[in-house]
Amino acid sequence: MTWRILLLPLALLAAAGCAAPNEVVPLGGGALRAMSYVQADDYCRARNATPKWLGKAQAEQGVRFECTRD
Secondary structure, eight states: HHHHHHHOOOOHHHHTOOTTTTEEEEETTTTEEEEEHHHHHHHHTTOOOOEEEEEOOGGGGEEEEEEEEO
């Protein structure tokens, strides 16, 4: 019975579809959100592109960016 109580919060998070905090998330219109500039740079470099900084993400939660190919 106790294991059910311990797994309840995990099940609720999974059901809510929460993204991992270190995941790059699409925002729409080609914009992406990452938790740091380094993470955004790594994400774009893996795709042979460079990040174009769009500013802070909503509620100051990370940075907004686009991957561009020059």
